Structures are given as structure tokens and as C-alpha cells.
Amino acid sequence: MKPTIILFIVILMLVCCKQNVGKIAGNTVKEEVLKESGALNEDKDKTGNFLVDGISYSGKSSMQFLGDKDKDQFSVVCQVGEPYTLLQVTFINRESAKGSLQPAEGFYIMEAGQAHVALSGTRIGNQEFVTQKESGGSIIVNGNKLFLKNLELFSLDGDTKTVNAEVGF
Numbered sequence: 001m002k003p004t005i006i007l008f009i010v011i012l013m014l015v016c017c018k019q020n021v022g023k024i025a026g027n028t029v030k031e032e033v034l035k036e037s038g039a040l041n042e043d044k045d046k047t048g049n050f051l052v053d054g055i056s057y058s059g060k061s062s063m064q065f066l067g068d069k070d071k072d073q074f075s076v077v078c079q080v081g082e083p084y085t086l087l088q089v090t091f092i093n094r095e096s097a098k099g100s101l102q103p104a105e106g107f108y109i110m111e112a113g114q115a116h117v118a119l120s121g122t123r124i125g126n127q128e129f130v131t132q133k134e135s136g137g138s139i140i141v142n143g144n145k146l147f148l149k150n151l152e153l154f155s156l157d158g159d160t161k162t163v164n165a166e167v168g169f
Helices: 002-037
Strands: 047-052 055-066 073-080 085-091 099-103 114-121 138-142 145-154 160-168
Touching: 047 073, 047 085, 055 085, 073 160, 085 160, 114 145, 114 160
Parallel strands: 099 114
Antiparallel strands: 047 055, 047 160, 055 073, 073 085, 085 114, 099 138, 138 145, 145 160
16 A cells, blocks of 8 residues: 555656646746747836827837848837837838938838838827828937937828837837
């Protein structure tokens, strides 16, 4: 009877340890995949501030890679929780996110030297506001800081919003 109980305890311990190791290894692999895909912000302390219609917003910023980190689109995102507001600036790739950039007409038709800016949220209204070729103002990236100065954004209805921002990434 004793050998059976001891054998049962050993098997139970092995099963429990195997499940815990699997959970730990699974979480580690999951975190690594998120880091590689760019979906996981590696520096959780980055923040951004932006001003729209006299209202100041402050939130956490993150980087997103839409595909390959070197070749595909790269975005800087500043998100505010309450009231929910999102500012997203997308570049043709990470390397092109530097210097003074021109506003892109759209997300899918960017060229080198351009950036697409989008603004949405509950206080902003029912529509998204985006850059157009006629957007006035400036888009500047200096190191790991993004600056928007008096940048005009447009809705589908032709309404405009002017944005000023400083976002670390």
C-alpha cells in the first residue's frame, strides 16, 4: 500500500509541475511573440500630450509595426482612456519616421517623406479626422519625439480640427 501511495504522490507532483512549467513557458513564448510583432510596447512609461479645440489630452503612447519592423508601416499611437481619444501617426516605415514630413493624403498611398495622421474619439465627434494634401501645419520627428504644430485634419464632411502634439515613443 505504501509504495502505491508514494507512486501516486510522485505522479501527482510530476503532473502538477509539468502543468506549471507549461504555463510559464507558454507565457514567455506569448510575450516574445508580442514583442517581435510590435504589438507589445516595450517601454510602458512613454507618454504623449495633444491639444484639440482648446482641450488638452494626455495619455500613454506606443509603437506599432504593421508587418515587418524594417520594411512595413510604422505607427506612433497616443491613447487617452477617459474620454477615449486616439491620435495615430503612421509612417511608410520606421526609418522614414524622422525629420520634417508632409501630410499624406491617405493611409495606403503614402510616399517617402510623408506621414498620415488620424484623430478619433468620443469628444472629437462621430467621425475620424485625418490629414489631406492641403493640411496646413507641420509634422516633425526628432529622435524619439513626434511634434505636430497647428496641423489641420479633415473629416469626410469637410469639418476641420487643428492639432498640436508632443508624443514620445
